[in-house]
Amino acid sequence: MINTSDILETINMIRQENLDVRTITMGISLFDCVSDDEKRLCDKIYDKITKKAERLVETGCEIEKKYGIPIVNKRVSVTPISIIGGDISPDGYIRVAKTLQRAADTLGINFIGGFSALVQKGMTEGAKRLISVIPEALTETQLVCSSVNVASTKAGINMDAIALMGKAIKRAAYLTRDNNSIACAKLVVFANAPEDNPFMAGAFHGMGEEETAINVGVSGPGVVASAIKRAGDCSLSELAELIKKTAFKITRVGQLVAMEASKKLDVPFGIIDLSLAPTPAVGDSVAHILEEMGLESCGAHGTTAALAMLNDAVKKGGVMASSRVGGLSGAFIPVSEDAGMIDAVEKGALTIEKLEAMTAVCSVGLDMIAVPGDTEEAVICGIIADEISIGVANTKTTAVRLIPAYGKKVGDKVDFGGLLGYAPIIKLNEYSPARFISRGGHIPAPIHSLKN
Amino acid sequence: MKAVITVTGKDSVGIIAAVSAECAECAVNIVDITQTVLSDYFVMIMLVNIDELKMSFGEFSDKLDLLGKEKGLDIHTMHEDIFNSMHKI
Numbered sequence: 001m002i003n004t005s006d007i008l009e010t011i012n013m014i015r016q017e018n019l020d021v022r023t024i025t026m027g028i029s030l031f032d033c034v035s036d037d038e039k040r041l042c043d044k045i046y047d048k049i050t051k052k053a054e055r056l057v058e059t060g061c062e063i064e065k066k067y068g069i070p071i072v073n074k075r076v077s078v079t080p081i082s083i084i085g086g087d088i089s090p091d092g093y094i095r096v097a098k099t100l101q102r103a104a105d106t107l108g109i110n111f112i113g114g115f116s117a118l119v120q121k122g123m124t125e126g127a128k129r130l131i132s133v134i135p136e137a138l139t140e141t142q143l144v145c146s147s148v149n150v151a152s153t154k155a156g157i158n159m160d161a162i163a164l165m166g167k168a169i170k171r172a173a174y175l176t177r178d179n180n181s182i183a184c185a186k187l188v189v190f191a192n193a194p195e196d197n198p199f200m201a202g203a204f205h206g207m208g209e210e211e212t213a214i215n216v217g218v219s220g221p222g223v224v225a226s227a228i229k230r231a232g233d234c235s236l237s238e239l240a241e242l243i244k245k246t247a248f249k250i251t252r253v254g255q256l257v258a259m260e261a262s263k264k265l266d267v268p269f270g271i272i273d274l275s276l277a278p279t280p281a282v283g284d285s286v287a288h289i290l291e292e293m294g295l296e297s298c299g300a301h302g303t304t305a306a307l308a309m310l311n312d313a314v315k316k317g318g319v320m321a322s323s324r325v326g327g328l329s330g331a332f333i334p335v336s337e338d339a340g341m342i343d344a345v346e347k348g349a350l351t352i353e354k355l356e357a358m359t360a361v362c363s364v365g366l367d368m369i370a371v372p373g374d375t376e377e378a379v380i381c382g383i384i385a386d387e388i389s390i391g392v393a394n395t396k397t398t399a400v401r402l403i404p405a406y407g408k409k410v411g412d413k414v415d416f417g418g419l420l421g422y423a424p425i426i427k428l429n430e431y432s433p434a435r436f437i438s439r440g441g442h443i444p445a446p447i448h449s450l451k452n
Numbered sequence: 453m454k455a456v457i458t459v460t461g462k463d464s465v466g467i468i469a470a471v472s473a474e475c476a477e478c479a480v481n482i483v484d485i486t487q488t489v490l491s492d493y494f495v496m497i498m499l500v501n502i503d504e505l506k507m508s509f510g511e512f513s514d515k516l517d518l519l520g521k522e523k524g525l526d527i528h529t530m531h532e533d534i535f536n537s538m539h540k541i
Binding site for chain 2 (some may be wrong): 002003004006007008010011061063065066067068069221249252253255256
């Protein structure tokens with residue numbers, strides 16, 4: 001018989017420590033939907049998504065029952081729309097976004113990602129048109145997520161695209177001003193975007209992917225925090241081992257769920273994303289792991305070191321637990337979605353500068369950070385450029401998801417509800433990067449020898 | 453194929469009988485039981501064979517869940533694969 005303590009440990013992880021599978025995301029290629037007629041393009045997109053993912057939600061629920069583990073989100077990611085949209089009109093791109101929303105409604109999924117463009121080296125006409133309508137598309141839909149890859153280590157940084165994104169973020173905030181500028185929570189700017197990411201808002205189905213694929217993102221900050229708490233006063237070497245073992249167990253659940261979903265849906269297994277994804281719920285926070293490791297508050301000096309160790313240990317444990325790893329893989333630090341991060345920002349322990357430093361050693365980047373509504377476009381672009389250059393120089397994925405909450409100032413809060421949580425408005429450096437940003441052009445790709 | 457049923461809650465007469473009866477009705481064979489009472493708190497782990505299960509696993513799990521609610525117990529039914537995956541290399 002299975003060891004009794006193992007059974008109780010698993011049940012405790014699920015019931016008390018919020019272990020869950022954060023998402024099953026089905027990637028669907030839309031290349032065969034290409035058409036020179038807008039209506040036909042939309043019809044083909046709708047038909048393909050609703051046919052391929054027809055049983056996604058139902059299957060997710062069945063697996064949830066079978067293994068007794070919550071699967072919080074069922075999502076779909078598609079080929080970046082700017083690539084298949086081509087030269088359709090800007091209004092046509094909005095119609096495609098609405099088509100994605102309609103497909104998501106039919107399927108009953110939580111989000112659909114892929115209203116995206118890849119412009120790290122330059123912009124096609126299609127990409128320009130898509131970017132120009134992102135604010136409207138995200139305002140007129142609820143479940144559609146958008147991402148734009150503006151840089152890569154090989155191509156450098158497209159500063160013209162960053163300038164457009166600063167404008168898009170400000171406009172998206174304005175258009176959804178009556179709803180806490182929520183459109184910005186569905187828009188992410190990337191460097192080195194992964195093509196198999198199951199997490200929103202950055203999920204899209206990359207060009208080197210199969211026709212369809214099942215990608216799974218696991219979660220379990222609460223499990224890691226509890227394990228560290230139980231370990232008491234031990235050395236960091238012992239702690240690293242403990243985190244590895246815990247990450248192994250968490251990831252094995254993801255692998256099991258992914259294989260089962262792949263079999264039941266007859267869709268190839270893509271990847272497991274080795275993630276520690278927090279939620280605003282008590283006991284589901286990455287910041288609390290760092291505090292459990294010995295920091296008085298997340299944001300204190302030592303936070304970057306603690307996070308680097310945590311992130312590395314999670315990957316080491318997770319890699320062995322899964323047959324194929326990809327996506328964003330690492331600890332997430334979205335401010336509004338993490339109770340400990342929210343507290344740390346509110347009490348002044350965690351600043352945007354420290355968050356930026358933290359993103360150099362963990363997954364993703366400046367995520368779900370609410371900034372004052374009157375923040376200038378150039379400042380937003382400056383924040384994006386800084387974060388993106390960390391990714392480009394370090395050959396890693398970084399991303400920016402900022403919410404310049406309309407009408408809000410430092411000291412106010414914005415509440416997005418649900419998994420998106422709430423965020424205190426963070427203070428920014430008030431000096432202007434406007435002249436630097438207005439130069440436009442391209443920051444060349446970094447050299448990868450002579451490392452210092 | 454096997455499943456693990458865990459039952460926890462305040463101790464009372466007939467808990468094992470009730471869970472066993474439900475299993476028998478669904479053609480689920482009990483393979484092993486570990487059970488203890490810790491200061492009035494009943495804890496049981498049951499390993500069952502579900503090869504002959506008359507319904508879908510989800511329906512069986514719902515039935516036991518309902519039984520738990522009626523009796524004021526916490527009953528979870530999970531496929532054994534999740535434990536094997538997590539705890540065995």
